[in-house]
Amino acid sequence: MILAATTNESLAHTSNYLIYSAMAVYLLAFFAHMAEWILGSRSKVARTAAALTADASSSAADSGTVKVQVAKKGGGTAVLERPKVVTRSSSGNRDVPDGPGAAGGDVKGDLYGRIAVSFTVLAFLVEFSGVLTRALSVQRAPWGNMYEFNLTFSTVAVGVYVTLLALKKNVRWLGLPLVTSVLLDLGLAVTVLYTASDQLVPALHSYWLWIHVSTAIFCGAVFYVGAVATILYLFRDRYEAKLAEGGKPGNFATSVLERLPAAASLDKFAYRVNAAVFPLWTFTIIAGAIWAGDAWGRYWGWDPKEVWSFITWVAYACYLHARATAGWKGRKAATLALLAFGCWLFNYYGVNIFVNGKHSYAGV
Numbered sequence: 001m002i003l004a005a006t007t008n009e010s011l012a013h014t015s016n017y018l019i020y021s022a023m024a025v026y027l028l029a030f031f032a033h034m035a036e037w038i039l040g041s042r043s044k045v046a047r048t049a050a051a052l053t054a055d056a057s058s059s060a061a062d063s064g065t066v067k068v069q070v071a072k073k074g075g076g077t078a079v080l081e082r083p084k085v086v087t088r089s090s091s092g093n094r095d096v097p098d099g100p101g102a103a104g105g106d107v108k109g110d111l112y113g114r115i116a117v118s119f120t121v122l123a124f125l126v127e128f129s130g131v132l133t134r135a136l137s138v139q140r141a142p143w144g145n146m147y148e149f150n151l152t153f154s155t156v157a158v159g160v161y162v163t164l165l166a167l168k169k170n171v172r173w174l175g176l177p178l179v180t181s182v183l184l185d186l187g188l189a190v191t192v193l194y195t196a197s198d199q200l201v202p203a204l205h206s207y208w209l210w211i212h213v214s215t216a217i218f219c220g221a222v223f224y225v226g227a228v229a230t231i232l233y234l235f236r237d238r239y240e241a242k243l244a245e246g247g248k249p250g251n252f253a254t255s256v257l258e259r260l261p262a263a264a265s266l267d268k269f270a271y272r273v274n275a276a277v278f279p280l281w282t283f284t285i286i287a288g289a290i291w292a293g294d295a296w297g298r299y300w301g302w303d304p305k306e307v308w309s310f311i312t313w314v315a316y317a318c319y320l321h322a323r324a325t326a327g328w329k330g331r332k333a334a335t336l337a338l339l340a341f342g343c344w345l346f347n348y349y350g351v352n353i354f355v356n357g358k359h360s361y362a363g364v
Helices: 009-039 044-053 107-138 146-166 172-191 208-244 251-257 263-296 304-325 330-354
Strands: 065-071 077-083
Touching (some): 009 107, 146 172, 146 330, 172 208, 208 251, 208 330, 263 330, 304 330
Antiparallel strands (some): 065 077
């Protein structure tokens, strides 16, 4: 017999205050990221990408070498040649210099970037504390409804970003879109999706809640990171193509897109994160089927949540298969990746809000 635990209202209110506090700090991080992108000078990526518009008739460029003059012993100079270090774009028809990917290439831009990262880490810790106190207020896993799921999802997404930074991965370019979407996610959570702290419905009283839902949240957070990189890739790739054709993008495009890594780097990053988390998404579906067998006496019943989880799996499988076997890269692969993430988003929001099924206990 499962005894219902009482709700600690004091901790529940503390959780709410912490979430609002986290939103305030995320807002500071947002302004700091904006200052980095707007007030920082163009990065190394910008300066080298601008070279794509240079005269293509340069013999050094045509030969793929850079000429360097050095002093000869006894007077005079000698001209040496060394290869240019470039990254082949995903489309395969032009060379795109790669770069650090940070928005500000100067001291001012770097300072704003460090401030933005510091605020982001602080907001992450405050939001994590809000999720933890929410769990302690009812002594259960903090993902029993859509409000709690949103809080945990955004926390894990920022946690993935902070972890990549801690591993010395140069992903500071991800900060601005990440913080912006987290603010939107939390705003939706505290206004439309808010649910008072309460106990679980009987169907969720299982240790599988910790396993199945936690892995689903983590997979969604990583898929989201991959989707952001894919969207930025599409913009950056079009920008590089216009430069390669001798065109001149607008001032806004120049200011924003020149502060991103090369398109080939973004494409590779998106592929790697999606490929890395796909096996865990497979496990998530299997764990859900096992839990369904324990709770409802069948492993698969074509419930809307089950169907869309499988559709999402198929979409990502097609994306990975196309890249591995058909050699799809670039815009075609990016379209598949965004389609797959769209399936995940509908599974996340649409099924819970608009479709009735056995998973209709999200508290919306």
